[in-house]
Structure formats: structure tokens, C-alpha cells
Amino acid sequence: MMNKEIALEIKKLNKSFLDENNEAEDILTNFNLQVEKNEFLCILGPSGCGKTTLLRCIAGFEKCQGEILVNGQQKTEPGIDRIMVFQDFNQLFPWKTVEKNIQYPLKQQGIKDKAVLDQLTSEYLEKVNLPGIQKKYPHQLSGGMKQRVAIAKALALKPQIILMDEPFAALDAMTRNKLLAEVQNISKTEDCTFMFITHNIQEAIVLGTRVMVMASGGKVKFDEKNTIEHPVTPASEGYGKLWKRLHDALEE
Amino acid sequence: MDKSRRRIQRIIVQVIFLISVAIIWEVTAKAHVFGERSELVFPTLEAIGTAFIRNFTEGYANVSFWVYILNSMKLLLIGLFMGIALSFVLTGFALMNKVFYDIYNLVVSVFDLLPGVALLPVVIVMFGINPAVIVFLVVHAVIWPMSRNMLDGFKAVPRIYVEAGKNIGMKGMKLLFGIYIPATTSYIVSGMKVSWARAWRGLISAEMIFGIASCPGIGLYINQMRTNMKNAEMYATLIVIIIIGVVVQYGILEPIEKNTIKRWGMTK
Secondary structure, eight states, rough: TTTTTTEEEEEEEEEEEEEETEEEEEEEEEEEEEEEEEEEEEOOOOSSSHHHHHHHHHOSSSSEEEEEEEEEEEEEETTTTTEEEEESGGSSSSTTTTTHHHHHHHHHHHHHHHHHHHHHHHHHHHHTOOOOOOOOOGGGSHHHHHHHHHHHHHTTTTSSSSEEEEETSOOHHHHHHHHHHHHHHHHHHHSSSEEEEESSSHHHHOOSSEEHHHHHHEEEEEEEOOOSSSSSTTSTTHOOOOOOOHHHHHOO | HHHHHHHHHHHHHHHHHHHHHHHHHHHHHHHHOOOOOOOHOOOHHHHHHHHHHHHHHBBBTTTTTTHHHHHHHHHHHHHHHHHHHHHHEEEEEEHHHHHHHHHHHHHHHHHSSSSSHHHHHHHHHHHSSSSSHHHHHHHHHHHHHHOOOOHHHHHHHHHHHHHHHHTTTTOHHHHHHHHIHHHHHHHHHHHHHHHHHHHHHHHHHHHHHOEEEEEEEOOHHHHHHHHTTTTHHHHHHHHHHHHHHIIIIIIHHHHHHIIIIIITSSSS
């Protein structure tokens, strides 16, 4: 284990929100986590257990105590090394075409060459199976397409970590399965670490190379490598057992 | 199919309505229902038509009507531009600084309620009788509704756009111009509509209250027609005012709307 590179390390993370009576409500207390490079970590947990807050802290959207280290460097502000893919379909800028949505962050990073930008755009749109939609505006796309563009946009930036907060929760089951397969393929080829929040046990088992279950207060109740052979289907060996254990961990 | 039929139907209804109004007007004019005053209250359409042409060919006191129109439009455009630019700067600054936001919010709420014409006496004392007064009133007409709309718009920017922007390393001015302003476009466009309407009214009113000999405008022209009892010319000038309004509405504001919020699916 020692030879594996650590992409993300969280030490003694504390985060609390003020409730309506101005009393501090602890969401995460003394939370510690290490994520290896190129790992696909799926986080399950009931609503309100702090998994979204955890992701938002990592992304730098929330002020919190403790240390968040990416490749050994402490992070306190948002940055392109940690790109968030939200659940909300409206994360693309409606005033920009698909192409501009993908290229805008790249331009912010100083890539000005039009040929390079166009090449990156078509490359990543093809990765999410949406070739040729460069000139469309987000409102002309379906929810599933918007999420795919958001993923393409995130990948094109070549971040260290992609943070996905239930990106497919609002999609129908068929579209969701298609996107899961796509994300899985992408995660194998891209040099990138994934953290993926879900409510769906199947999603976690299919995608995750490691699965974690959180309980309220940010306690980790389950944290194991997923050894089921890919591609994972409900018929895979060990699927039922793992499903049951995760289900029980969530029920407790 | 259904949509285009509905459109044709709408145009036919509107054309019939306009023709009916014209006929009623003409009959009333010819019938002399107001006796002696009839020619002043209801000049015939022919009289208004010839006055319309005479406005442009002869003007008043050897000054062409075009000069009046151009003067008004010049002051209006300067005021509009200054007002909109100031709104962007001040609301932008309000977004960055909480103390300034609180102050500016109060200032906007107070001045938004103040009709520009009511400020005239003070402004005249400040600037004297000169075109700067008109520009001041136009800026006053534009800046408050525009700022109010933008302040409300900034508040309504979905958090997800701001976070998506911060996520790709945007801060400060970049965030303002890259996220806040485009995300507020629908508010900006409606602010521009309100501002333009107020500015146009304010301009004509101010010009009617006091004419500036060095920079005569449309409002002054109407007033000159009134004092000379040239009522047909007065009506003809009203038509010009309406035409300018329509041109701005359909020639400028609608294309802006069509190329921004309609294209982006931010409105129906």
C-alpha cells in the first residue's frame, strides 16, 4: 500500500453550520480520509450525513477547520485541480454554447489557440458520446446530455480530482445506466481521481473501486476496496454479498 | 401552421382597428362637433398629413425639424449611455463591497421614487439653462431603475453559476463580468426597457418645460406649435414621437432580447 500515491488527504476536518437558533450544528467532526491516485471512491450515506458538505469542503466552497491536501499541497480556495460536477442540470452557463461552455474554463487557464481548444472540445464530447453538439445552447439539451457536457467540461480541464455530487440522481433509470457505463469507461482511461456521491447502492458497486458509507456526524461506517471484477453487473460474483453489507450499513 | 394563422389574424385585427380609428377621427373632424374649436381639437387627417411633411420640409423659424429630432436624440443617447455605464459601475462596486451595497441600496430606493421633472428647479440652479440639465434628467431616469434591476438580478443569480465560476478559478472582476452580468441579462434587459421609457418621457417633459435655444429639441417644438396654435403640426409631432418610440422598441430593444435571453432559453 505504501507505494501508492495519495491524491487527496484530509486531516481532522471539522465543519459546522449555524442553525436557525444560531447554534452550531456539527456536520463533520474530526474527519480523516486518504484517497489514492486514480481511485474511484463512491460515498453512500443517508441524507444529511455530511457527504455533500465533505465534497463542498474539498472543492473549497465551504470554510472549514482542518487540512485538505491535494498531492501534498494544502487547499483552502476553489481551484481547477478539483472540479465539481453538480446534481443540478443547470450547471452549464445558459448564455454560452456547449463549445463555449467547455472552452471558457480552458481559456481561463491560458489556452488561447483556437485549434487546440476545438480539438479538446471534440475529443471530450466524443468521450461522453455527444459528438457534433458544439453549437447547441444548454436549453436545447436534455438533462442527461447536460450532465454529459458537464462531465466533458470537467475532464477537459484535466483536474486531479473530479467531485461528483449525485450527478445522475435526477435522471431516468435507462439514461442513468447508460451514463454510469460511460463514466466507468472514462474513469479507466483518464488519469484522474474520482469521488462520487450517491444514494444508490448499485451505482456505488458498479462504479467504485472503493466504497464508503457515511452516517450522520460524518462517521465512516464502511470503507472497503471493491474487488468485484469489472464490468460489474448484479450477476457478478460477490455482488449480492456486498450489496447486502452496504444495505445493512446504511440501515443501521 | 396554427401559429402563423394566429399571427395573420392578429395583424388583420390590428389593421382593421387602426383604419376604424382613422375613419372615426376623420368623420368627427369633418362634422365639426366641437364647433369653432374643432379644427384645433380634431384637425383632419389631410391637415395632419401635410403638417407632418411641412414639419420636415419647413420646420419652425428656419430651423428644420430634423435639427430638433437630432438634438433630442443626441441628448437622449448621451444620457442613456452615461446612465447605463454608471449603473454597471456602481452596482458592480456594490456587489464587491457590503458597506457600499447597503448605502447604494438605500440611495436607489429613495431616488427611484423621485420624478426627474421634480428635480428640475434644483438642476437648473446647478447647471443653468443648458443641455447638461436634460442629460442629467435622462441619467436620473435611467440609473435608478437600471440599478434596482441589476441589484435584484445579482441577488437572484443561481449559486451554482457562481460556484461553477469559482471552481474554474474566477474571482473579483472576472466573476462580475464572466458570471454575474451575463446571468443577470434578463434583469438588465427589463431594466433597459423601463429606463428607456422613463428617459424618453423625462426628456420630452423637460424640453417642454424649458426650451434651450442653443439646443432645441422635440419637446420644445411641440411647445412652439402649441403657442402658435398649429395643432395639426402638434399632432404630427406626436406621431413622430410615437414612431421614434416604436423604432427603439422594435429596432433596438427587441433584437437585444432576441439575441440574448431568448436565444439562451432564459425566457419564453
